[in-house]
Amino acid sequence: TQLLEQSPQFLSIQEGENLTVYCNSSSVFSSLQWYRQEPGEGPVLLVTVVTGGEVKKLKRLTFQFGDARKDSSLHITAAQPGDTGLYLCAAESGTYKYIFGTGTRLKVLA
Amino acid sequence: DTGVSQDPRHKITKRGQNVTFRCDPISEHNRLYWYRQTLGQGPEFLTYFQNEAQLEKSRLLSDRFSAERPKGSFSTLEIQRTEQGDSAMYLCASTQGIGLNTEAFFGQGTRLTVV
Numbered sequence: 001t002q003l004l005e006q007s008p009q010f011l012s013i014q015e016g017e018n019l020t021v022y023c024n025s026s027s028v029f030s031s032l033q034w035y036r037q038e039p040g041e042g043p044v045l046l047v048t049v050v051t052g053g054e055v056k057k058l059k060r061l062t063f064q065f066g067d068a069r070k071d072s073s074l075h076i077t078a079a080q081p082g083d084t085g086l087y088l089c090a091a092e093s094g095t096y097k098y099i100f101g102t103g104t105r106l107k108v109l110a
Numbered sequence: 111d112t113g114v115s116q117d118p119r120h121k122i123t124k125r126g127q128n129v130t131f132r133c134d135p136i137s138e139h140n141r142l143y144w145y146r147q148t149l150g151q152g153p154e155f156l157t158y159f160q161n162e163a164q165l166e167k168s169r170l171l172s173d174r175f176s177a178e179r180p181k182g183s184f185s186t187l188e189i190q191r192t193e194q195g196d197s198a199m200y201l202c203a204s205t206q207g208i209g210l211n212t213e214a215f216f217g218q219g220t221r222l223t224v225v
Contacts, residue, residue, distance in 0.1 A: 004152075006152070007165060009150075010150075033213075033224070039217075040218065040219075041218055041219075042114070042201055042203070042215075042216025042217055042218055042219055043201075043214075044216070045151070045213045045214065045218050048213075071197065085163065086153050088153070090214075094166065095165075096141060096160070096165070096205075096212075097155060097166055098143065098155070098203075098214060099155050100152035100153045100154075101152050102152050102154075102179060103150065103151055103152040105150050
């Protein structure tokens with residue numbers, strides 16, 4: 001059973017639009033990570049957030065960790081076709097045991 | 111060493127056959143993970159090793175599944191008496207170190223199709 005629920009499950013948008021992806025849990029985590037996975041590849045780490053309320057920016061991507069460290073969001077500004085992929089949040093559940101969220105599949109149309 | 115490598119990339123097998131997958135982690139990484147992923151879903155944790163010790167197994171890992179990491183380097187994942195429900199992508203990842211910013215490096219996965 002996944003402890004990290006992501007929404008939406010699927011998102012198809014036009015190039016240039018903004019979007020937000022959410023990762024929610026009933027558990028508190030010491031840190032949370034976001035990965036992106038492209039077809040035929042393994043996930044690749046985008047960012048780690050560690051402090052409640054923390055905001056990190058990576059070019060057009062903005063990541064926020066909830067104040068209570070139970071949830072996180074990923075906001076993409078002016079999406080591009082190259083942003084297409086499966087976005088995954090991940091957290092440590094137990095000592096060194098990393099679990100992943102249910103995933104958000106994003107498709108950005110040119 | 112350029113990253114985590116998995117072999118084979120694709121495997122098609124008949125129901126009831128045994129299959130074995132191999133993962134070679136990044137050489138200095140002491141922790142190795144196996145995940146299973148179905149299309150469009152997030153990876154599901156199966157098991158992980160610290161060096162050669164298998165520290166945790168998911169209840170998803172039935173007695174038909176076994177994983178080893180005999181010398182603390184490469185790992186194998188064996189599935190006995192495969193079933194159609196075993197069809198999935200099997201991902202391996204490795205990490206090292208401690209702390210909140212540990213990054214997991216993934217291989218490209220082995221896609222298993224049971225027919």
